[in-house]
Amino acid sequence: MSAQSWLPIDPKSQFSLQNIPFGIISTTQNPKPRPAVAIGDHAFDLSAFALAEGFKNLSPHFPQINVFSEPTLNAFAGLGRPVHRVVRLYLQEILTKDGKYSTVLERNIALQGKVLVPLKDVQTHLPMFIGDYTDFYAGKNHAYNIGVMFRGPANALQPNYTHLPVAYHGRASSVVVSGTPIKRPSGQILLPGTKEPIFSPSKKLDIELELAAFICTPNEMGQPINVKEADQHIFGLVLMNDWSARDIQAWEYVPLGPFLSKNFGTTISPWVVLTDALEPFLAQGLEPGDRDNLLEYLQEGKRENIYDIKLEVDLTTPNGGCQTIAKTNATNLLYSYPQMIAHHTVGGCAMRTGDLLGSGTISGLEVTERGALLEMNENGKVPVKLNGGEERMFLEDGDIINIRGVCGSEGAYVGFGDCSGKIIK
Amino acid sequence: MSAQSWLPIDPKSQFSLQNIPFGIISTTQNPKPRPAVAIGDHAFDLSAFALAEGFKNLSPHFPQINVFSEPTLNAFAGLGRPVHRVVRLYLQEILTKDGKYSTVLERNIALQGKVLVPLKDVQTHLPMFIGDYTDFYAGKNHAYNIGVMFRGPANALQPNYTHLPVAYHGRASSVVVSGTPIKRPSGQILLPGTKEPIFSPSKKLDIELELAAFICTPNEMGQPINVKEADQHIFGLVLMNDWSARDIQAWEYVPLGPFLSKNFGTTISPWVVLTDALEPFLAQGLEPGDRDNLLEYLQEGKRENIYDIKLEVDLTTPNGGCQTIAKTNATNLLYSYPQMIAHHTVGGCAMRTGDLLGSGTISGLEVTERGALLEMNENGKVPVKLNGGEERMFLEDGDIINIRGVCGSEGAYVGFGDCSGKIIK
Numbered sequence: 001m002s003a004q005s006w007l008p009i010d011p012k013s014q015f016s017l018q019n020i021p022f023g024i025i026s027t028t029q030n031p032k033p034r035p036a037v038a039i040g041d042h043a044f045d046l047s048a049f050a051l052a053e054g055f056k057n058l059s060p061h062f063p064q065i066n067v068f069s070e071p072t073l074n075a076f077a078g079l080g081r082p083v084h085r086v087v088r089l090y091l092q093e094i095l096t097k098d099g100k101y102s103t104v105l106e107r108n109i110a111l112q113g114k115v116l117v118p119l120k121d122v123q124t125h126l127p128m129f130i131g132d133y134t135d136f137y138a139g140k141n142h143a144y145n146i147g148v149m150f151r152g153p154a155n156a157l158q159p160n161y162t163h164l165p166v167a168y169h170g171r172a173s174s175v176v177v178s179g180t181p182i183k184r185p186s187g188q189i190l191l192p193g194t195k196e197p198i199f200s201p202s203k204k205l206d207i208e209l210e211l212a213a214f215i216c217t218p219n220e221m222g223q224p225i226n227v228k229e230a231d232q233h234i235f236g237l238v239l240m241n242d243w244s245a246r247d248i249q250a251w252e253y254v255p256l257g258p259f260l261s262k263n264f265g266t267t268i269s270p271w272v273v274l275t276d277a278l279e280p281f282l283a284q285g286l287e288p289g290d291r292d293n294l295l296e297y298l299q300e301g302k303r304e305n306i307y308d309i310k311l312e313v314d315l316t317t318p319n320g321g322c323q324t325i326a327k328t329n330a331t332n333l334l335y336s337y338p339q340m341i342a343h344h345t346v347g348g349c350a351m352r353t354g355d356l357l358g359s360g361t362i363s364g365l366e367v368t369e370r371g372a373l374l375e376m377n378e379n380g381k382v383p384v385k386l387n388g389g390e391e392r393m394f395l396e397d398g399d400i401i402n403i404r405g406v407c408g409s410e411g412a413y414v415g416f417g418d419c420s421g422k423i424i425k
Numbered sequence: 426m427s428a429q430s431w432l433p434i435d436p437k438s439q440f441s442l443q444n445i446p447f448g449i450i451s452t453t454q455n456p457k458p459r460p461a462v463a464i465g466d467h468a469f470d471l472s473a474f475a476l477a478e479g480f481k482n483l484s485p486h487f488p489q490i491n492v493f494s495e496p497t498l499n500a501f502a503g504l505g506r507p508v509h510r511v512v513r514l515y516l517q518e519i520l521t522k523d524g525k526y527s528t529v530l531e532r533n534i535a536l537q538g539k540v541l542v543p544l545k546d547v548q549t550h551l552p553m554f555i556g557d558y559t560d561f562y563a564g565k566n567h568a569y570n571i572g573v574m575f576r577g578p579a580n581a582l583q584p585n586y587t588h589l590p591v592a593y594h595g596r597a598s599s600v601v602v603s604g605t606p607i608k609r610p611s612g613q614i615l616l617p618g619t620k621e622p623i624f625s626p627s628k629k630l631d632i633e634l635e636l637a638a639f640i641c642t643p644n645e646m647g648q649p650i651n652v653k654e655a656d657q658h659i660f661g662l663v664l665m666n667d668w669s670a671r672d673i674q675a676w677e678y679v680p681l682g683p684f685l686s687k688n689f690g691t692t693i694s695p696w697v698v699l700t701d702a703l704e705p706f707l708a709q710g711l712e713p714g715d716r717d718n719l720l721e722y723l724q725e726g727k728r729e730n731i732y733d734i735k736l737e738v739d740l741t742t743p744n745g746g747c748q749t750i751a752k753t754n755a756t757n758l759l760y761s762y763p764q765m766i767a768h769h770t771v772g773g774c775a776m777r778t779g780d781l782l783g784s785g786t787i788s789g790l791e792v793t794e795r796g797a798l799l800e801m802n803e804n805g806k807v808p809v810k811l812n813g814g815e816e817r818m819f820l821e822d823g824d825i826i827n828i829r830g831v832c833g834s835e836g837a838y839v840g841f842g843d844c845s846g847k848i849i850k
Contacts, residue, residue: 131598132596159615160613160676160679163613164613164677168594168681168684169594171559173646173774173775173780183773187772188585221599222689253682255591256562256682260771265773295613295622295624346685347610347611
């Protein structure tokens, strides 16, 4: 049985003692954004804890407590994974019932009052300052489903797909934290059967269910990151919804890829689940038989390279109906994050602390497992049936999409919290 | 006749009194990067000048002199174009012979010694912290030339090309200042007649002659910038070389656009020529007859919307031979910067101070006017003949490319300085 906390934690909570995800919070009383971890129903204010000398026991291993005075996690992330490990294990220890450091918080009610804030009373912010954001396309079933629609089953995957993790550069300024409303974009659209585009609000507003990784340790320009060491460069993961305007995308994307169809908003969950917290859930991704012989720089030498994360998409309509419209798993990826990072840097591209790497849309093989409405509705042919007689081809104004993701089992869930956005006019 | 400076300025200098471009410098004596302007053969240290109360006369209009203590121009740029104008005009005034403020510097030899540093003794740095970098494709002749190679003359331009300025998101971390060596990237390449990619240093390393604009005034996410007000959001322009690995590009770019073929290095010139300095050179770009009816959000209501900037590309080989391999003009653009900005933001994308917008490769109609080797060599068929019997299909190790750009005439040139990079192994 796992260690238990002295803090009451609902066994269904995604923020169990086994998780300890990092984020940035502010409160009405203290509007300054600052680092925190999520534990049960509470945010644990690391800035207040550092100020109260809560990290004193750790000072030989973690003298840089000033990183918790920053408005983002970049400074903490930049210290590297060995430091993240020490800090996370220490926080777990002081939260454990009758643990080694029980005097620090368990038996210090006054300090509890200063550092523990109910999650419902905190506002979350973007956890990192994002220098560059890249979106991969590593969800093979999604790539295949989309390919079938536009090129038929024989040519569904492009020839390069099984040789390299396809990706494009995204727009860092468009990344927003869960809860930020998403304004329906307007743009150029070519209506079927016409030759001149019109200017219109997008009529095909879609979602993309993704994971995204934050970079901690940077590399110098010109110095590729070895695939076998790449996991040391990953701070942790969040959920991501790469909102997409399919009609704007169809007209604009030739020949240089998606642009305005993607850069009006990309939502991420606020709590970064550290790589250490995810490692117990390493599992096999899609079969290597799906790929030809990978070039050496992409060979990890192990099969368990992707996390077993159960993923769900909930849609809440303005009528109040809420239901899960997709269930899938992160193991539906063909490439791992170490492979994505090795590929991204193999030509010399520099990663910086805070860079964000989307996985690409994650879909399973079944209709109920698809991570984008375009796949669910088979390119606008079959509306998604909702409870109460409603249906959806694409998103309508007032719709709320929430992506959820969780590893593990009751009492010890390692989850991501909400990744939510409401469509507004 | 234009106003003359008391400082001796070579009539052939690109940094005449009519220019006053802004950059970031450091020196051996003072290694801290700080703002400066270029004037003749000198850098004018704005940090030292501000410290010596040189801006005292301007304090009612420009109280924010602390922006010149920053290591980038972002804070100054963020003050907006009216402030840039006041500061540039004031610097012109104090540099003018027997000008209104001649006591400030012309008759203050001691201060001259503190603020004027020979350009040969300064190191230049990236002028701005770049949040996001976007590269457009607005050079119609280039797009046409490339299109002919791959799809034939009838389908050279994609149907969207004359309706919107095509663009993709680039990699901000890859942008470097002139003089930074460029390491030849390795990556996946599909050799002709084969089906399996190999891993190899790029054998088709190319250049792209571009302009690039820096954003000064940001917009809020969801608030598009009107095309008729977009010039107020442009801090100024630099030259850009968007180094490109054509063999990596050909294999990777389907279906999401260029990625590793572009993100190993993008060189910009160090001195930002302010929009005010360029306005006297507004000229007509490519004929509007080249486009169908533009949608209203792209209509500027004027034809003189692009700058008459003479552009040249010099190649220096390891043998020491140096020659100009291309001459063209910025008027070979189909879309203006205000149009690019209006398009970029029309769906709600947020621009931030310091964002960089590349124009796309600029080529004329003639063979001698092409801004990329791929166009000059007709897709690898006809090598470029160099003096002394050398020739080039693509760049070799040790080659140095320098892009130059200048407006105006002798004695009053408004130029950009060097945009140079050497290919290393």
